[in-house]
Amino acid sequence: MDNVKRKSSVNHLSKETAKKLRNEFDRSITSIENLSNECFYEIFDYLDGCQIYEAFSNLNYRFHQLLNSSSLLFKIKHVYSSSEEIFRNNYEQIIVHNRCQIYSINLWTMKNIFLTMTLFIINSSCDHLESIVLFGIESDILCRLLTQYTCLPRLFSLNIDTKFSSTLDELTNIYQSIFALPKLKSFELETKIFDDSQSILPLSIATNQQCCSSIKRLYIHHSVSFNELFAIISYTPKLYRLKLSNASDNGKQYIENVLPISLLNLIHFSIDRYETSFDKFQWFIKKIFFCKLKVLYLNIEYEDMTCFDAHRWEQLIQQYLPQLKKFYLTYYEPIQYEYKIINNSGQLNQFFSSFWIEQQSIMEIEIHNKHIKYVIRPYRKLWYEYTPSYIINSSVQLILRNVHSDEYVPLLKSYIDHILTVGQICHLEISEISINTFIQIINLLPKLDSLKISSLSLKQSKFLSINETELINLISNKNQIIKVNLEKIGNIDEVCFLLELCPRMTYLKVDFINNINMKLFVRIILLKIKTKCNYQLRSLCFCIQAADDQMIKTLQTMISFEKLLLDYTIKHFQPRWTSLVTAVQQQIVNQQERRTPFWSSITQTNGTITMFNSSQRRIYTIIFCLSSTILPTITINDELINKIHTREHEENDVRHPA
Known part of the structure; x- marks a missing residue:
C-alpha cells in the first residue's frame, strides 16, 4: 500500500553543496570521519530512522549532534520480520526525544499494543510529519486517532489497511474524520465491510x-x-x-x-x-x-x-x-459460452469504426482455458514495432494462455475463425505450447506479422506425422512472420526450428538463455543465416545471465576467423557509475518520473532497435553493422548486481570492466 512518492527528507541541497559532495567522492577517503555532514545526511536519507538510531546514536558527540539536528528527518518503518526489541527501543527513543524530526511513520500495528499506543503520542509537536501508513489497525481506534491528527500541520499522505471488517457506521466516521484533516493530499483506505443492519453507506452528500x-x-x-x-x-x-x-x-x-x-x-x-x-x-x-x-x-x-x-x-x-x-x-x-462471441460479433466490429481509429485504440483478445478476455486500450509502441506509425486499423492482437493440450485446438479454431471476420490477427502471443498445437494455430493465421512465445517444447517433434511435417513445410512457404520473440529457450534446436519455420524473419529476440554455450549458439545462428541465405534477418537480440569482456572477444574472434560476417563493428555499452549516492538517487528519480519499476531501456543505432532490461544490470550491447545485407544486433546482459560495491571497486570496474 505504501505507494506514496518517495520524497527527500533532507533539505534540498544547493548546487554548491552538491558540487562539494561530488568532489568529496572524487578524492580518496580513508576514514568515515572525513565525510562531511551533508554527505551523511544524504546517506541517511536512504535508511530507516530506527536503523540510523541503532547504528549511530552511541558513537560519539559528532553523531549525537547529527542525529539531533533539524536538518535530519526520520523515516520510520516497522518491518514485521525485524527484531521487535531492537525496533521498539529505537522507535521509543525517536518518538520521545526526536518527535519533531519524524518525517514518515509506517507501522504494522496488528496485535501490537505498544505500537498502537504510541500513535496517540503523535500531536502538533510532530511538525514535520508528512506521511502515515498503518497496517492492521482496528476501525474504532482509527476513528479516535483521526480526530487527534487534525492538529498535524504537514500531514499530506495517509494510508490505512485495517485488516479487519468495518461496519458501515464505522466507515462513515472514518471518512468524515478524513475529510476534516486540513492538509491531507493523498488518502488510501483498504478494509472489508460488515454490517447486518444497513446496505448502504450512511454518508450524506456534502453541503x-x-x-x-x-x-x-x-x-x-x-x-x-x-x-x-x-x-x-x-x-x-x-x-x-x-x-x-x-x-x-x-x-x-x-x-x-x-x-x-x-x-x-x-x-x-x-x-x-x-x-x-x-x-x-x-x-x-x-x-x-x-x-x-x-x-x-x-x-x-x-x-x-x-x-x-x-x-x-x-x-x-x-x-x-x-x-x-x-x-x-x-x-x-x-469460456463455456463458446457461441456467444459469434452471436455478438457486431459489437466487436463497432470497435473498428472511425471514432476508435481516431482515438488510436486497439483490440486485444486473450483466450484462456476458462474465459476470454477482451481488451480495448490505447496504442503503445511494442517490441515488434519499429515506428509509431505501425498501427493497423483493423488488426487484432491475439493472446493465448494455458493452452497446453491439443484438445483445445477445435475450440480455438472456432474463435479464431470468428475473429478473422472482424479483423486481421497480426500479432500472436502464446504461453507454453507444444509443437503440435503450435503449428496448427500458426496455420490458421496467414497474415501473422509478429510472434511472441513464452517457451516452445520440441519433445513431440520426433513423433510428428507425415501430414504434420508437410504442414510445417507449407507454413514455412506461405507465412508472413518477420518478428519473433522467444522468452525462454531450452536448447538451440528451438531457435533453429523458428528460423526454418519463418524464413522471412527480420528480427529475432531471445530473452533468457541459460546453460547454453554462447559461442556455439551464436555460431549456429550465423551459420544457418549464411547457409540458408536468409539475408532478410537484420537484428538478433540475445539476453544471458552471465557475460564478460572475454566472451565478447571470443565472439569477435570467432566471427572474424570463420568469416561469418564480412563487414561489422562491435560497440560495447556499459553504464558508468559515478558515486553510490548519485547512482541510487538517479534510479529513484527515474522511477518516480515513470511511476514504474526500472524496466525497459531502448537503444537505437543505425536503424535497428535493441531493447534490454536495465534494472541493476551491466549492459553489453554488441551491434553488427553491415554495409548491405545483414544488420544483426546482439544484446548480452550479465547477472543482476546484487551487492553495491565501494567507490574504490566501482572506479576499478570502470577502468577494467569485469
Whole structure:
C-alpha cells in the first residue's frame, strides 16, 4: 500500500553543496570521519530512522549532534520480520526525544499494543510529519486517532489497511474524520465491510460548507456503489486521481434529486473490478462534471455484453468526456459460452469504426482455458514495432494462455475463425505450447506479422506425422512472420526450428538463455543465416545471465576467423557509475518520473532497435553493422548486481570492466 512518492527528507541541497559532495567522492577517503555532514545526511536519507538510531546514536558527540539536528528527518518503518526489541527501543527513543524530526511513520500495528499506543503520542509537536501508513489497525481506534491528527500541520499522505471488517457506521466516521484533516493530499483506505443492519453507506452528500477537503488522490479498496461514491467525492472538489478496487451494485435506486457535482481537476479514474451495469456507470458520469478527465480504466467482471457496447461507449465519451485521451476497457466472458462471441460479433466490429481509429485504440483478445478476455486500450509502441506509425486499423492482437493440450485446438479454431471476420490477427502471443498445437494455430493465421512465445517444447517433434511435417513445410512457404520473440529457450534446436519455420524473419529476440554455450549458439545462428541465405534477418537480440569482456572477444574472434560476417563493428555499452549516492538517487528519480519499476531501456543505432532490461544490470550491447545485407544486433546482459560495491571497486570496474 505504501505507494506514496518517495520524497527527500533532507533539505534540498544547493548546487554548491552538491558540487562539494561530488568532489568529496572524487578524492580518496580513508576514514568515515572525513565525510562531511551533508554527505551523511544524504546517506541517511536512504535508511530507516530506527536503523540510523541503532547504528549511530552511541558513537560519539559528532553523531549525537547529527542525529539531533533539524536538518535530519526520520523515516520510520516497522518491518514485521525485524527484531521487535531492537525496533521498539529505537522507535521509543525517536518518538520521545526526536518527535519533531519524524518525517514518515509506517507501522504494522496488528496485535501490537505498544505500537498502537504510541500513535496517540503523535500531536502538533510532530511538525514535520508528512506521511502515515498503518497496517492492521482496528476501525474504532482509527476513528479516535483521526480526530487527534487534525492538529498535524504537514500531514499530506495517509494510508490505512485495517485488516479487519468495518461496519458501515464505522466507515462513515472514518471518512468524515478524513475529510476534516486540513492538509491531507493523498488518502488510501483498504478494509472489508460488515454490517447486518444497513446496505448502504450512511454518508450524506456534502453541503457547500463541507466540500472543502484538500485531498487530490483518493484510493478506495473496499466495495462501493456509485450512490456511495457520489456521496464520498462530494467532499473532495480538488480530486486529481480516483481509484476504486471494486464498484458493485447494492440494489438501490439512483439518486435523482441531487445536483451534479464538479471535479474540475480529475484527470485519472480507474476501477479494478467493475461489477454493475453500464446504465449505472452512465448515470454516475452524467452526475459528475469531468471536464479534464484524460484517463479512464475499467476492468469489467459483470456478465452483460452491453458493458462492451462500442456504440454506447462512443456516445458517452463524446458527450461527457471531451478531454479523454486514454481509454482502457477489459471485459471477461466465460469460456463455456463458446457461441456467444459469434452471436455478438457486431459489437466487436463497432470497435473498428472511425471514432476508435481516431482515438488510436486497439483490440486485444486473450483466450484462456476458462474465459476470454477482451481488451480495448490505447496504442503503445511494442517490441515488434519499429515506428509509431505501425498501427493497423483493423488488426487484432491475439493472446493465448494455458493452452497446453491439443484438445483445445477445435475450440480455438472456432474463435479464431470468428475473429478473422472482424479483423486481421497480426500479432500472436502464446504461453507454453507444444509443437503440435503450435503449428496448427500458426496455420490458421496467414497474415501473422509478429510472434511472441513464452517457451516452445520440441519433445513431440520426433513423433510428428507425415501430414504434420508437410504442414510445417507449407507454413514455412506461405507465412508472413518477420518478428519473433522467444522468452525462454531450452536448447538451440528451438531457435533453429523458428528460423526454418519463418524464413522471412527480420528480427529475432531471445530473452533468457541459460546453460547454453554462447559461442556455439551464436555460431549456429550465423551459420544457418549464411547457409540458408536468409539475408532478410537484420537484428538478433540475445539476453544471458552471465557475460564478460572475454566472451565478447571470443565472439569477435570467432566471427572474424570463420568469416561469418564480412563487414561489422562491435560497440560495447556499459553504464558508468559515478558515486553510490548519485547512482541510487538517479534510479529513484527515474522511477518516480515513470511511476514504474526500472524496466525497459531502448537503444537505437543505425536503424535497428535493441531493447534490454536495465534494472541493476551491466549492459553489453554488441551491434553488427553491415554495409548491405545483414544488420544483426546482439544484446548480452550479465547477472543482476546484487551487492553495491565501494567507490574504490566501482572506479576499478570502470577502468577494467569485469
